[in-house]
Amino acid sequence: MLKFVKNHMESIIGIEIYPIISLLIFFIFFVVLFWWVFTAKKDYIEKVSNIPLDNHNDDIL
Structure with a gap:
């Protein structure tokens, strides 16, 4: 199951940007x-x- 998910995620073009975006949103929220x-x-x-x-x-009341 994990092998299927890993292979499927690697086949999506540009997916590596999503963790970076989520980290930036998290960081910016707490800085603000x-x-x-x-x-x-x-x-x-x-x-x-x-x-x-x-x-x-x-x-x-």
Whole structure:
């Protein structure tokens, strides 16, 4: 079974680019995420972190 898959994958032209693209997407996503975390305003983070503790959302129920 593995031999069949390996031979089948080798027959596809240009397949070697897909792992590179997925690695780049993964890397870029986490670089952007880290950049956002380090540049986020402290007031915004404090406001969002207090949302679960806020009791003023009683009108939703």
